[in-house]
Amino acid sequence: SKNSEEIALFFVYQTSHLLLSASSSRVHTAMDSLIAQLQRQFRDYTISLYHQGFLDDQFTELKKLQDECSPDFVAEVVSLFFEDCEKLISNMARALDQTVNVDYKLVGSSVHQLKGSSSSVGAKRVKGLCVTFKECCDSQNYEGCVRCLQQVDIEYKSLKAKLQDLFNLEQQIVQAGGRIPQ
């Protein structure tokens, strides 16, 4: 009968699943110490990023939203943010290149966007720079704007590098079979 087939299928599937997982779950003590070391590194690095003001509480909130159903949430948001940064910064650079007829409204709206994005992601330093940038823009201070733009560029790139390192560490821990420390 069909039902017994279903049942039998289910039995066999379950047993094969069990066997496959049992044969691969072997804990190596060497791996454990490696994992512990990586986890320590990860924790320390994360804490340093917060201390140095690269990230703030919003980033922590982002991490809370990552679970089994959206395992790469943080990575996706962060990469989107960096793409956004690149686009906005190039827009602003182009606008500021016009030296004489600078469209401050465009620059202002781009800065506003950047401020919004950075605050959503928790990029503290970038957000801070955006505030200063906004002021320069409102007062139409060309030198100030150029300077701020450069700073923002440097800042977002350095944050990108740091977050890349953090993600790499995460990958290493996952590959070694450990858990990411919260």
Add this chain to the structure above:
Amino acid sequence: MEVCNCIEPQWPADELLMKYQYISDFFIAIAYFSIPLELIYFVKKSAVFPYRWVLVQFGAFIVLCGATHLINLWTFTTHSRTVALVMTTAKVLTAVVSCATALMLVHIIPDLLSVKTRELFLKNKAAELDREMGLIRTQEETGRHVRMLTHEIRSTLDRHTILKTTLVELGRTLALEECALWMPTRTGLELQLSYTLRQQHPVEYTVPIQLPVINQVFGTSRAVKISPNSPVARLRPVSGKYMLGEVVAVRVPLLHLSNFQINDWPELSTKRYALMVLMLPSDSARQWHVHELELVEVVADQVAVALSHAAILEESMRARDLLMEQNVALDLARREAETAIRARNDFLAVMNHEMRTPMHAIIALSSLLQETELTPEQRLMVETILKSSNLLATLMNDVLDLSRLEDGSLQLELGTFNLHTLFREILNLIKPIAVVKKLPITLNLAPDLPEFVVGDEKRLMQIILNIVGNAVKFSKQGSISVTALVTKSDTRAPDFFVVPTGSHFYLRVKVKDLGAGINPQDIPKLFTKFAQTQSLATRSSGGSGLGLAISKRFVNLMEGNIWIESDGLGKGCTAIFDVKLGISNESKQLGIPKAQANPRHANFAGLKVLVMDENGVSRMVTKGLLVHLGCDVTTVSSSEECLRVMSHEHKVVFMDVCMPGVENYQIALRIHEKFTKRHQRPLLVALTGNTDKSTKEKCMSFGLDGVLLKPVSLDNMRNVLSDLLEHRVLYEAM
């Protein structure tokens, strides 16, 4: 004439003889005077002279004698009486002194002679001591050489180095002309020249081991002098003129590992020896001294010990290497075995799936085909197809299960389940077939049978299904009864009564049928794989013969027992099995575990929400936040899109109003226009970056239900949503 008191000499003064006497006397006088002077001079020069008194005496004697002879000079011519008087006085004195000296010398000369003999004696003694000193020094030297040699020999554990060093050092210490080592060959019948100090020797130069000289040397532990002409010593081509130096040979015991007993010293009877031959330089007239021989013996012993050490070390290194090799090989084999098992399991899993899919198709479609209009021949064909494919499916299951059971890699999956329900399900499964075959089935559950138990539900089901299935298969008529009860005895030890404790009990299931029955002789074979009884009835029903074997395995895993009782062919049979199950404390029935392990909040599950935000990043973050809370989120990036997408299904709309200007708030008005009825309209919440009063007032004026400060935390959003849904208004969350 005067009378003078002169004395006339006897002879005339001119006589030749007189002249000669005169001259001689003169010279004697001189000599006699000079001798004491010389004596004084030389005595003064030497430091030690014990006999000064004798010297004085002797000096006086000589001087007086000289004086006498001097005065005698005057008596050759006519001389006065005074001269004669003086002469006489001198002579008298001389006589006295000389007599005294003569008397003294009697004492002194023996003394002097004895001094001489003592001196000679001491000289001899000194020479002897020197010789002995030389000997001792030589011995000490050789002792040092031995120590150094031993040190050299023992400082290496390499066999060849040991032997080579021995020869070199011995050659150096004893200044040998040639030194050679003969080792026994593998057969033990010959000695092969293995090492020489100085000259190149032809390879494979052997002598038979049974030579008398060799036996002589092997017979004693001491170094033996042998003839330079013996075959072992004749290493150089003899070139006639040489006077060959003395040769000594000593045995070197080659201690074999097996000769070492724990308590005894190694037995020397079953010994293999090597022969060491030492040759002194030819034409040197050197002889072998005792201490040199001793040195050689000591060295030979040390070499033996060093060689045995080297051998032991070699052995242990070899054993260790072997062990490591074996370890590596074993590890490899184990890993290969594991890989093989894994590969087999993967293969089985894959093949299982691959085989099932077509199988499924065949069975399903054949069943469907059965439902359609068919001619009798076609129906027969379809039924055969269906039967065969069912058989094949069962066979696949069985083979898969059994292969897993075989290598012991099967483990029970314990879980809590309802026993009563299980039996009822099984009965429902079997009922259709039984009804078709007109076999009434009854189920009796004992009243004390626990409802919720802990065990492997699927496997238990498999066992019961198999047995009940067999009962149905092999019965053509009669009824089938299935009884389940709690057994009070462990059937493996029937005298031992197990009181069902709070945690475990033994379930006994009896399936009795009145069908074909089984020949009691065949009962043992039932549980072996692939064995089938030969009766026609069983053959026609098919079956692979694996079912009972698998069931037996499962029952054993559950620490139980299974057996079949039959009164004979045609008298039906009863299959009984006991299994150990745990009693569950749970009174609630547990359902199938959720596929989603992630806890989502029930309040917001499926709540349809719309998020409007121009900024891609914050849009994504807000969406993530709401998705995490369990909402069904739609995102739009502009107000037009928002109006297009929005429907009455959306309960909440989050809109970003960060951009300066009034445009964003227009959307709120438009939404109000669209949804006139309040209960249909979704709740509008503004997400903004600043929280001042003016923003709040603005939001209120445009008809928004709430304002949220960006960025929103998870807890904040959760609280906001619950408040919102409850009160339908929110102005506190700032």
